[in-house]
Amino acid sequence: MSREQQAVARARKAFETGRSKPLEYRICQLKNLQRLFTERQKEIVDAIKKDLNKSEQGAQLYETLGLEGEIGLALRKLKEWAAPRSVEKNLLTLSDTVYIQPEPLGVVLIIGAWNYPWAVTIQPLVGAIAAGNAAVVKPSEVCVHTAKVMEDLLPLYIDKELYPVVTGGVTETQELLRQRFDHIFYTGNSTVGKIIMEAAAKNLTPVTLELGGKSPCYIDKNCDISIACRRVTWGKYTNCGQTCIAPDYILCEPSIQDRVIEEVKKSIKEFYTDNPKTCPDYGRIINQHHFKRVMKLLSDSTIAAGGQNDESDCYIAPTVLRDVKPEANVMQEEIFGPVLPILTVSGLDEAIKFINKREKPLALYVFSPDEKLINKVRDETSSGGMVANDCLVHFSISSLPFGGVGNSGMGSYHGKFSFDQLSHMRSCLIKQLKMEGVNSMRYPPHTAKKLGW
Numbered sequence: 489m490s491r492e493q494q495a496v497a498r499a500r501k502a503f504e505t506g507r508s509k510p511l512e513y514r515i516c517q518l519k520n521l522q523r524l525f526t527e528r529q530k531e532i533v534d535a536i537k538k539d540l541n542k543s544e545q546g547a548q549l550y551e552t553l554g555l556e557g558e559i560g561l562a563l564r565k566l567k568e569w570a571a572p573r574s575v576e577k578n579l580l581t582l583s584d585t586v587y588i589q590p591e592p593l594g595v596v597l598i599i600g601a602w603n604y605p606w607a608v609t610i611q612p613l614v615g616a617i618a619a620g621n622a623a624v625v626k627p628s629e630v631c632v633h634t635a636k637v638m639e640d641l642l643p644l645y646i647d648k649e650l651y652p653v654v655t656g657g658v659t660e661t662q663e664l665l666r667q668r669f670d671h672i673f674y675t676g677n678s679t680v681g682k683i684i685m686e687a688a689a690k691n692l693t694p695v696t697l698e699l700g701g702k703s704p705c706y707i708d709k710n711c712d713i714s715i716a717c718r719r720v721t722w723g724k725y726t727n728c729g730q731t732c733i734a735p736d737y738i739l740c741e742p743s744i745q746d747r748v749i750e751e752v753k754k755s756i757k758e759f760y761t762d763n764p765k766t767c768p769d770y771g772r773i774i775n776q777h778h779f780k781r782v783m784k785l786l787s788d789s790t791i792a793a794g795g796q797n798d799e800s801d802c803y804i805a806p807t808v809l810r811d812v813k814p815e816a817n818v819m820q821e822e823i824f825g826p827v828l829p830i831l832t833v834s835g836l837d838e839a840i841k842f843i844n845k846r847e848k849p850l851a852l853y854v855f856s857p858d859e860k861l862i863n864k865v866r867d868e869t870s871s872g873g874m875v876a877n878d879c880l881v882h883f884s885i886s887s888l889p890f891g892g893v894g895n896s897g898m899g900s901y902h903g904k905f906s907f908d909q910l911s912h913m914r915s916c917l918i919k920q921l922k923m924e925g926v927n928s929m930r931y932p933p934h935t936a937k938k939l940g941w
C-alpha cells in the first residue's frame with residue numbers, strides 16, 4: 489500500500505469507529521486546533537515568511553487571525569448547527585415529526601493551495617471537524633516550509649488517525665485522487681479543478697471547488713477616486729497580487745484613467761514606500777516559474793508605473809498598465825501577481841458587456857456613490873461574490889458564503905456554510921404506527937369513491 493492509501497485507509501477506519509461524531513469530541517478537536525495557533529504562532533509565521541515573504545503581522549492578519557475566528561465561531565455555534573432543523577409540515581404529516589438532521593459525510597479530502605496556505609487548507613478542516621467527518625489534509629507542495637510545519641504540528645494537536653496530513657506534489661495528489669472519498673474540497677486553479685472533478689466522478693464523490701479567475705473592478709467617474717484607488721491598491725498588491733479575490737483589472741472611462749493611475753501610485757508609495765523591494769510589507773512572487781509567467785504578461789502592454797523586477801529575488805514592483813487592450817496577454821489569464829491593468833470603456837453598459845462576455849469571476853468590485861448603479865451591476869452580472877466600494881473584505885465575514893460560480897468554482901464555505909457544505913442534510917420523517925385510517929386513500933384499489941372524486 490502506498491503512503492497515501494495507508495493514510496486514507498487509516499482515516500476511514502478511524503471514522504468507522506464513530507469517534508468523530510459526538511459533539512464533545514468535535515469540540516475537543518477544535519479546541520486543540522485553536523491551541524495549536526496560540527502555542528505555535530512563531531513556527532507558523534516563520535514558515536509563511538520563508539515561503540511568501542509575508543511579515544509577521546501580515547501573516548497574522550491575513551492567515552491566523554481569521555482562522556482563530558472561524559474556530560471560535562464553530563465552538564460557539566456547533567450545538568446549534570448540528571441540531572435537528574425543524575421544517576414545515578404538510579397536511580398528511582401534521583401529527584408526525586419532520587426535520588432535517590445534519591450528518592457527517594465520511595472521509596473528506598482537502599487539497600490546499602499555496603497563496604494563503606493556512607487559511608485555505610485549515611479553514612475547510614475546521615468545517616470538516618465541526619461536521620463530524622474524518623479528513624485527509626493535503627497542503628500545497630509549493631509552500632515547502634508551511635507544508636512541513638503543518639505535517640509536523642497537526643498530529644501533535646489533533647487526532648492523527650482521523651485527520652492525517654499527506655504532503656507531496658502532483659504524483660501524491662493523483663494517488664490520493666485514486667482513493668475513494670465522501671467529499672473532495674479543492675482550492676486552486678480551474679485547470680486542476682477539472683482534473684479533480686473528473687477523478688471524483690469515478691466514485692460519484694461530491695466536490696467543492698474553490699477556484700479563481702479574473703475578478704473585474706469598475707470605477708465610476710463620480711466616485712471618490714482617491715479612496716477607491718487606495719482600497720483597490722490594497723486589494724491588488726496584498727500578498728504581491730497572489731490573492732484569489734484580488735481585483736484583477738480595472739474598467740473605467742478614459743476621462744479618469746490618468747487620475748486613477750496617479751492615485752494608485754500615491755497609495756503604492758504610502759503603503760510600500762518609494763522602494764517596495766526593501767519594504768517588509770511587500771511580498772514576493774512564490775517561485776521562478778510564476779515570476780516568469782507574470783513577467784511575460786507585461787510584454788505587450790504600456791507600463792504606467794512599476795515594472796522593475798529581480799528574478800533572483802522573485803521581486804516584481806507594484807505595476808500599473810494603461811490603455812490595455814482586451815487582446816493583450818495580461819487579459820488572457822488570471823494575473824495572480826502585482827500587475828494592475830486598466831482598460832477604458834465608454835461607460836457602465838460597456839463595462840457590464842465586457843464582464844459578461846468572460847467567465848464568471850470569483851469576485852466583482854464596483855466603486856460608486858450611486859446605489860442604482862451598484863444595483864445595476866449586481867443585477868446584470870454574475871460572480872461568486874460582489875463588493876461595492878471595497879475589496880477582499882467579504883472573505884472575512886463568516887455569515888457570507890464564500891465560493892465561486894461557473895468557472896470560478898462550485899460550493900461555498902466559511903462559518904455555518906462550511907458545516908453545511910461538509911454535512912449531508914438528511915430528511916427525517918418520524919411517524920407513529922397509529923392513525924392508519926388517514927392512509928387508506930393511498931392503498932389500492934384506487935377507486936374514485938375512496939378518493940372522493
Ligand code: NAD
Pocket residue numbers: 599600601602603604608626627628629630656657658661662675676677678680683697698699700701731732733822824850891892897
Ligand atoms: P497549487 O499549485 O498549490 O495547486 C493546488 C493544489 O493542487 C496543490 O495541493 C497541488 O498539489 C494540487 N495539484 C496541482 N496540480 C495538480 C494535478 N495536475 N493533479 C492533481 N493535483 C494537482 O495552487 P494554484 O493552483 O497555483 O493556486 C492558485 C489558484 O488558486 C489561483 O487560480 C487562485 O485564484 C486559486 N485560489 C482560489 C481560492 C478560493 O478560495 N477560491 C483561494 C486561493 C487560491
